[in-house]
Amino acid sequence: MSLKTEHPVEEQQEQQEQQEQQVIRKDHSYRRKGSGDFSKPTLAGLIGRYVLLTVVLLLVIGPFVWQLSTSFKGPADDLYTFPPNLIPTDPTIENYIKVTDLIPVYKYAWHSLLVAVGAVISSVVLSLFGGYALACMKFKGKFIALGILVSTMLLPGEVTITANLLTINSLGLANTLWGVFLPGAIAAMNVLLIATACRMIPNDVLDAATVDGATTWQRIRHIVWPNVRGMASVVAIFTFIGQWDDYLWPLMVLTDPNNYTLTVGMAYLNGNFSPDPRMIAAGTMVALVPIIVLFSVMQRFFFNGVQEGAVKG
Amino acid sequence: MKSHRWYTPWLLLAPPVIWVLVFSLWPFINTVVLSFTDARPLQPVNPVGFAHYERLLTDEQFRYALITCLIYVVVCVPLLTIVPLLLALLVEKNIPGIALFRTTYYFPVIASVVVVALIWGWLFDSRGIINQALEWMGVVDQPVAFLVDRWWLLATAILLTVWKGIGYYMVVYLAALGNVGKELHEAAMLDGAGAVRRFISVTIPSVRGAILLISVLVAVSAMRVFTELDILSNGTGGPGGYDMSIVMLIRQVGSGLNGNLGYAAAISVALFLLTLVPLVAIALLNREKKAKVPA
Incomplete structure (x- = not known):
């Protein structure tokens, strides 16, 4: 206390200097992180960028929006006016019900869901096992296994x-959903992706677990799985989308319209009934909306996974 | 210290290894073997030597399928190599709301080709919105036969493939651009290089690897085109089957109770060899480049 009272002027000066320094730092933001960026956009550049982004956005979602709009148009709506009516004048959800008179859309969607979910489960579990063995275990013949996979x-x-x-056909699975599912149950690519993620786990951690008496299963469950969940979600998304969207293989396997998956059923609807565009639109939305929702929810994992992959090369 | 029994890794790896053997390697060998036989469902199999391959050389249908696929490759490769790069540069910078744009640009990729082709069929219908717009603007008097004329059908299908593929390759470029340092751009800027100059002299050389990779991926997948042409032509392959792709031809020849499995297998082998061409070309190109560097 006494010291401060003896030198009040000096103290004031000091405080003033400190304040000035702070002010200087505030004004000259060049000291802040990332401010050395030469390519920092100008305002005009930024606006131009957003305009371009929006134009591309319209080109991308335009066809989807037009289809969505068509699917809600009632019989009183003229589909062929121009300029087009984006908002239905006679809005209805009838098309989503009437389309089932032609093909059982929701049953087909259920079939697609069964195949896709089955493939996601088998891919994630079996790739996890295979990827772990490939990346973290030492054994004779590893290169043979790797060679076969690649x-x-x-x-x-x-x-x-x-x-x-x-x-x-020779397995007796012709015209069944098992036949559709089986070849895609695991893919070599997914095993290699999980193996890449497994290589990032320090060996010491796994060794320590072994010393503590952890079995292979416990190591996979408690050490490997938490570490590769990000990559596993990428595998899951890709597998689900791949199976849900697949057309050629189910088209070859399934001969009976009762067993069709959604994509084959939609092609069948389009090819054999020459139906009202409103119904096709409703059917395509049933196929499209679940996957858009799924991707939007999972997109964080997806783009993170892509960046991880890039860093690891 | 032994951390696992000797057979544990093999147990863990058994499913993927068996799957590759049963559903990739064996069918491939089987395809090659079948291509030298006259196999048909439920009939005795006899060897026919190279008869199917000789037939390929003169088969008019195969020639049209080959032309369709080659046009697909030639048009798709430049478009899907360049446009996604420009788009990746557009969405690369982290400005507010960019995640929304990136995610949305990916929607066409995750949608099924069947769904997109059905939407396309409605857009490009003779009374569809595209024809309505063209007539309204006075560009055409008659609706354009986008889905009926041989060349228009092919062009529409290619446009679909490009529209659907841009987002996918954009993400590949984004990953590649993430590895490019800022320093080069800053140095170029200090030297007075404009945006175009920097794009040509900095961006393109630094993502050269990605460009080569993508052009190969596009070429191979364009060679394998099936769904777009199948749905847009209602499975017919367009007027006279001129717009049939190689895969469509494989399916047409090989399916059904009287399917000619041997000939379908021969076309499959031809398709496989065709997909190897871009891979070999890029490998040679890379070796040449490496050989030049020390000199």
Whole structure:
């Protein structure tokens, strides 16, 4: 206390200097992180950027929006006026019900869901096991296993589709959802993706767990799984989308309209009934909306996973 | 210290290894073998030597399918290599709301080709919104036969493929651009390089690897085109089947109770060899480039 009272002037000066320094720092924001960026956009550049982004956005979602609008148009709506009516004048959800008179859309969607969810579960679980073995275990013949997995990665699925159909037929799975599901139950690519993620786990951690008496299963469950969940979600998203959207393979396997998946059913609807565009629109929305919702919810994992992959090369 | 029994890794790896053997490697060998036989469902199989391959050379349908696929490749490769790069540069910077744009640009990728092709069929219908717009603007008097004429059908299908593929390759470019340092751009800027100059001299060389990779991916997938043409032409392959792709031809030849499995297998082998061409080309290109660097 006494010291301060003896030098009040000095103290004031000091305080003033400190304040000035703070003011200087506030004004000259160049010291802040990231402010050395030469390519910092100007206001005009930023506006131009948003305009371009919006134009592309319209080109991307325009067709979807037009289809969505068509699916809600009632019989009194003229589909063929121009300029077009984006908002239905006679809005209805009838089309989503009437389309089932032609094909059982919701049953087909259920079939697609069964195949897709089945493939997601088998892909994630089996890729986790395989990826862990490939990345974290030492054993003889690892290169043989790796060689087999990599061997056919450049082989397009379309090349083997005739022969695969013969295999499925000889297994007695022709015209069944099992036949659709089976070949896509695991993919070599997914095993390699999970293996990449497993390599990031320090060996010491796994060794320590082994010393503590953890079994292989416990190590996978408590150490590996929490560490590769991000990559596993990428595998899950890709598998779900791939199976839900697949057309050629279910088209080959399924011959009975009772067993169709959604994509095959929609093609069947389009090809055999020449129906009202409103009904096709309703059917396509049933196929489209679940996957858009799923992706929007999961997109954070997806883009993070892509960036992770980039860093790891 | 032994952390696992000797057979544990093999148990863990058994499913994927068996799957690859049963659903990729074996069918591939089977395809090659079948292509030298006259196999048909439920009939005795006899070897026919190279007869199917000789037939490929003269088969008019195969020639049209090949032309369709080659046009697909030639048009898709430049478009899907350049446009996604420009788009990636547009969404690269983290400005407010950019996540929304990135996510939305990816919607066409996650939508099924069947769904998109059905939407396309409605947009490009003879009374669809595109024709309405063209007539309203006075560009055409008669509706354009987008889905009926051989060349228009092919163009519409290619436009669909490009529209649907842009988002996918954009993300690949985004990953590649993330690895490019800012320093080069700053240095170029200090040297007075404009935006176009920096794009050509900094951006393109630094994502060269991604450009090559994407052009190969696009070429291979364009060669394998099926769904777009199948749905837009209602499975017919357009007027006279001129717009049939190679995969459509495989399906048409090989399916059904009287399917010619042997000939379908021969077309499959031809397709496989065709998809190898871009891969080999890029491998050679890379080797040449590497050889030049020390000199």
